[in-house]
Amino acid sequence: MPNSSRRHFLKTTAAAAGIASAGKLPAVEPPLVPSNSAGKPAPLPGPDEPIRIGIIGPGGMGTAHCHAIMGLNKNAREKVEIVAVADVCKPRLDNAHKVCSEGQPGITVTPYRNYKDLLAREDIHGVLIASPEHWHAQHAADAIHAGKDVYCEKPMTLRLEQAVDLRKIVKDSDRVFTVGTQHITQNKYHAARKLIREGAIGKPVSSQTSYCRNSKDGEWNYYGIDPTVVPGPNLDWAEWCGPAGQAPFDTLVYHRWRRYRHWSTGIIGDLLVHQMTPMLFTLELGWPTRVVAQGEHMIDMDMENHDQVHMAIEFEDKHHMQILGSTCNEYGLEKMIRGYKGNIFLNSGNCVLRPERIWSDEIEEQVVQCEPVSDHDEMRLNWLNCIRTREEPIGNVDLATKVIVGVDLATRSMWGGRAFWFDKDRMWASPA
């Protein structure tokens, strides 16, 4: 089915699901088309040459990446230099420029208000995208088109259509692309994956995971409001809205966009992808086939997105996964995988295997001791290493797209009140 009719179909299904009656119809995304024609791949860095990277969207998380990447270089874990930063917000851009300049004496760090100017640089090997969710797809597509390798913050995209398009763009390119869901570098998930491959728990039938936290003042309200950041010299608001469509300026949306439905999928996209991704990685699952989710405003009535969610995913491999998310209670589910012959427990830093009672004669209980890792650094190092080796990073685009299928269908289900199917051959969703 050509793109236009697929999108028409999605629009129809969204309306049929009752989303329109909820007051707002989520944007049906236009096809993701790279908008940047400048830039070309930098020659591969030599063994002793530093990898030169740019940071797009150095806000809270982006600036943390700046510090950490400079730390990798300082501690001789990788030769890497941040040579450019780009942000539509001047105070944030100035701060990132200062942090990176002071932290890298002798290296020129260039600030850009428009990310396309950063992508046009032909000496940059890779870009790290830490912009808000609604920009991820376009930033990533443009970066790939400009010949850059990409580390994209999670979630990979805001909507399913963007993920499908971006996956194709990545696969059609020779660029190294990863999504920063760092928990997949934790050794316990690798140990569990090995045990499952070896048949230690038999057929994995179901799994569960969660990400739950609590907050007195409402989740994400701890992001302070900077009263100087208003449209004008300090903020290019039209550019910030960008692919999500223009909207009147709202400082709460700008500073706390995760709370708003048009700009973010809230708990699911921001928090649960951290837990879903390592589970999909561990179980080596195929595509989701059906998703159903509940969402509710339990405590935080001011937040558009839900503060309590519960989702269930069925996979083509005949596996069921349930995921709990909350920003009003901190007790999550035990992270575990249930198999016909045994169960794997992943709540601690270790991987614990316990047999089902009927198989206890054949299967020994075992604890695989796992060395803790600084997973965020491991994730960055994996990407940087792949820039040199051209291997596929651990957070690859297929894994990330499967996660977005879960995120997007769960979001539709929560707002629309019914389950959604995913057709992997046509890469589209439909109401069940």
Next chain:
Amino acid sequence: MGQSRLIPEAKEETPLRLAVEAMGTRFELVLANPSAKGIGEMAIERIVEEDARLSAFRRDSLVSLINRQSWKNPVTVDGEFMDLLLLCEKINKDSNGAFDPTIGHQMAALGFRGKKARQKAVNYREGIEKKDTAVNGFPLLHLNPKEGTVYSESSDLKLDLGAVGKGWALDMAAEILKAEGVETALLHGGTSTVVALGHPPNNPSGWKIKTRKLHSGSNGVVNLRDAALSVSACDGRTTKYGDKEIGHVLDPRSGKPVPEPRAAIAIANSAAVADAWSTALLVLGEPPPDMPLHMAQVSSQFRTMHKP
């Protein structure tokens, strides 16, 4: 978009507090910049992971694995855990055995691990006394950093990292904060071991930590900046031993409780070092004259205090 929404007035940011129960106590993290909540949660998660690795009470911990198996075969450990054991070995040596994380059997003998464990441990200690062997157990634990293995000479030797684990977990958490660019934060475990990163905006001298008064004239307040502090005292957990109530800090050299009243404070660049030394100083009663002070790692501010 809701233009009519009430927009909060710009005000000085309130620090964000995150807390978690681990290692039998409450860990707390104060972030001067609340926007760093996500990074703070990564740090908190690391404390929980260290609890799972270091706990002598959890069957699936690395410490329990060593206690169960290291007397049969050398147990392979990861590099980070080996670093912790090497640190323990050094402080054990420098404190002349006053700090000894292999006192699990002695704690058990005094009844801190239940009745069954107590009898087993009493038998063990009597055996040692008969053999006229030193009670200090750490030398019986053989570390092989090259092979990454730990081997114990005795099946009864029980590793218990209670006196250093909190500090180690705090160090690991602080490393995450620092790596991600958090420059101002305070972490503590059970209020007895604390790590200060940077200083709060209103006090360039550091975070004001209220401690016990070390001596007359002291106001009991320490300004801590990019350093760690640990306090040890005898008046915490107790158990009945015979007809006496005894404290939970033992002198590993004698196997007997440290006499009350006594408290010690150690300040160091690392919380693990401060934690271990505060225990060692409590046991010793005063700094050993030949103690090498861990060179740059421990400042000269450690001392014991006697309650008035």
